[in-house]
Amino acid sequence: MSDSRPRFITPQGFARVRAEYDELFGIERPKLVETIAWAAANGDRSENGDYIYGRKRLREIDRRLAYLGKVMKTAKVVDPSAQESRDQVRFGATVELADEDDNRRQLTLVGDDEADASSGKIGWSAPLARALIGAKVGDERIVRLPSGEKSYEVLRIAYPA
Structure with a gap:
């Protein structure tokens, strides 16, 4: 969607975006960072599934957080x-x-x-x-x-x- 047009969203839609952002940022991401740190401490990272999966999932979460942040920043809530x-x-x-x-x-x-x-x-x-x-x-x-x-x-x- 082009950035010149308003990004309309209903109050309920905005609340869902906000809730997903808060869940990812406040709960899921910190747990994952902890798991990655634990997996990294276990030595060889090249064959460490927890570490490899954790890094991949962290990139997905960070991309989603960036997207949700952009939605919230550019949203025009219309009731x-x-x-x-x-x-x-x-x-x-x-x-x-x-x-x-x-x-x-x-x-x-x-x-x-x-x-x-x-x-x-x-x-x-x-x-x-x-x-x-x-x-x-x-x-x-x-x-x-x-x-x-x-x-x-x-x-x-x-x-x-």
């Missing part, structure tokens, strides 16, 4: 329950859609860092989300997907209370 214009699709809206074959699905537009397609949360910059922004109930939107164009009708728009 969807404070949305005043509730008749249009905006950040945080839960939208019920129907495609051409009347297959229905419900999606919630969230920050790209908290998207989870399996639970119906799509990132703010996803093609479908971008096509829906500003739509009202009854509007039809055409989305260009890798599989071709698909048309959706907005059936319902809801925001958290």
Whole structure:
């Protein structure tokens, strides 16, 4: 995601990022550093599985911490329950859609860092989300997907209370 656009995130999404950061930084990383120090004290590091795995896992944790830190630093927390214009699709809206074959699905537009397609949360910059922004109930939107164009009708728009 380009750095020129705001990195929107819901308060719940920000809390999850913060909790993961705190868990990695405050609990998992210190334990791992201790394990690595113990393994290093056991002599030959070239064949020491605890040492080799520990160093590899430490690099993964440090990369994740750097990413989470960047997310928190650049995040713009937006509370969807404070949305005043509730008749249009905006950040945080839960939208019920129907495609051409009347297959229905419900999606919630969230920050790209908290998207989870399996639970119906799509990132703010996803093609479908971008096509829906500003739509009202009854509007039809055409989305260009890798599989071709698909048309959706907005059936319902809801925001958290």
